[in-house]
Amino acid sequence: MKLFSILSFICFFSANMQLHAQKIYGTRNAKISFVAPSDDDVKAVNNEVSSRLADNGAISFSLLIKGFKFGYAEMQDHFNNEYLESNKYPRADFKGTITNIKEVNFAKNGTYKVTVNGSLTLHGVAKNIAANGTITVNNGKISALAKFPIIMKDFKIEASAVTDKVNAEISAVYQ
Amino acid sequence: MKTWLKIVLILIGIGMISGGIVAYKIFTKPHRDVTAEKAVTLTAQGLYDAFRTNEANANQLYLDKAIELSGEVLEVSANQDGKTVVNFKTNDPLFVINCTFKTNPGELKTGSNITFKGICTGYIPDANVVINEGVLIK
Numbered sequence: 001m002k003l004f005s006i007l008s009f010i011c012f013f014s015a016n017m018q019l020h021a022q023k024i025y026g027t028r029n030a031k032i033s034f035v036a037p038s039d040d041d042v043k044a045v046n047n048e049v050s051s052r053l054a055d056n057g058a059i060s061f062s063l064l065i066k067g068f069k070f071g072y073a074e075m076q077d078h079f080n081n082e083y084l085e086s087n088k089y090p091r092a093d094f095k096g097t098i099t100n101i102k103e104v105n106f107a108k109n110g111t112y113k114v115t116v117n118g119s120l121t122l123h124g125v126a127k128n129i130a131a132n133g134t135i136t137v138n139n140g141k142i143s144a145l146a147k148f149p150i151i152m153k154d155f156k157i158e159a160s161a162v163t164d165k166v167n168a169e170i171s172a173v174y175q
Numbered sequence: 176m177k178t179w180l181k182i183v184l185i186l187i188g189i190g191m192i193s194g195g196i197v198a199y200k201i202f203t204k205p206h207r208d209v210t211a212e213k214a215v216t217l218t219a220q221g222l223y224d225a226f227r228t229n230e231a232n233a234n235q236l237y238l239d240k241a242i243e244l245s246g247e248v249l250e251v252s253a254n255q256d257g258k259t260v261v262n263f264k265t266n267d268p269l270f271v272i273n274c275t276f277k278t279n280p281g282e283l284k285t286g287s288n289i290t291f292k293g294i295c296t297g298y299i300p301d302a303n304v305v306i307n308e309g310v311l312i313k
Contacts, residue, residue: 028262028273028303031255047254048273050302064305066239066296074204090234090297171255 023055023106025142025174032063032170034150036163042075044068051172053135053144057101059116061094061170083159084123092122094129104135111136116146125155133170142174207294209277209308212241214292219246219263219272226298227270237295242306244272245290251283259283261291262303273303280311289313 030049036042046067053059065086070076080086096118098104104112112135120129133146147169152159215237217225222244225233246263249271254260259280262271274291283289293309 028271029252029254029260029275045256047256047258048275048296048305048307050299062299062302064297064299066294067305067307069308072201072204073206074201076206077204087234087238090238091299173255 025053025055027051027172027174030061030170030172032061032168034166034168036166038163041071042162042166044070044076044079049170049172051144051174053142053172053174055101055106057098059094059096059098059118059144061172063092064090065092066090078162083157083162089122089124092120094118094120098135104137106137106142109137109139114144120150120155122150123155123157127154144170144172144174146170207308209241209292209294210310214241214243216243217245219244220265222272222295222304223265223267223270226304227267230298230300233298238297240295241292242295243290243292243312244274244306245288246272248283248285248287248289251285261289263291269301271303273305274309275305275307276310277308278310283311 028050029047030051031045031047032049033045034043046063046069048067049061049063051059051061065084066080068076068079070079096116098114098116100115104114114133114135115130116133117130118128119126129148131146131148133144136143136145147167149165150168151165152163217237222233222237222242225236244263246265248261249264250262252260252262254275259276261274261276261280261283263274265271274293276291276293290312291306291309292312293306296305296307298304
């Protein structure tokens with residue numbers, strides 16, 4: 001009986017080790033910025049994006065809407081109170097996969113082109129999006145960059161007085 | 176001058192003035208200055224406990240509010256725009272209070288206790304509570 005419990009203990013731990021063999025990179029201060037294509041003044045940046053990237057291709061981003069800083073305070077108020085309703089929907093989340101992760105060699109320096117597919121939840125609406133980006137490996141330091149458009153009506157954001165879409169760019173330097 | 180023309184001109188004038196006022200408001204409204212605001216005083220652990228136990232309630236209490244936070248410095252770093260970021264320690268090794276300074280706080284030591292005042296932007300489960308636009312109090 002004792003032998004059995006020791007064996008099952010060992011089995012349990014080795015199985016656990018297997019599960020945790022994948023490497024996860026993280027940061028709490030990735031940067032996302034966006035700009036309206038029709039008006040350069042409509043732009044904002046958020047430097048407190050939490051992100052995780054696993055070497056099996058799983059990637060996630062979470063950010064707080066109130067963390068977006070605009071050049072103009074009045075625009076920031078409209079963005080929070082009228083368009084994004086950040087008291088009701090304080091967070092945006094993306095969970096996805098890098099579909100060609102096998103082409104990224106985390107042990108070799110270089111910039112690798114990647115495609116990301118996943119679900120973006122914004123303003124209480126979840127929608128699948130795809131984006132092209134890059135992963136850069138530089139002496140063990142991993143960073144990721146992607147650009148993608150966000151269409152306001154896809155996320156039920158009524159901002160037609162300002163813009164129909166914004167171009168977003170996300171940049172993460174992982175630790 | 177015909178009366179209807181006068182009315183039209185007056186209306187156009189009113190429109191231009193009110194448009195000007197709106198534009199003036201948009202482009203001149205100052206950003207929040209946290210140093211001038213009365214803050215809610217909390218420890219890093221207290222803020223974490225509030226969000227972990229009841230996020231909706233903590234959002235009501237702290238979201239968008241000025242917070243004066245005391246705690247132990249776990250890490251000091253800089254964000255991609257060169258602003259100083261301090262992570263405050265909590266009793267959960269994976270969870271911190273992530274605080275970004277708007278002004279340079281000078282040298283901060285890991286393991287020291289500091290007080291920071293900033294604006295709480297919310298809670299990211301399994302990661303951190305975010306406070307930004309902050310200044311060093313002591």
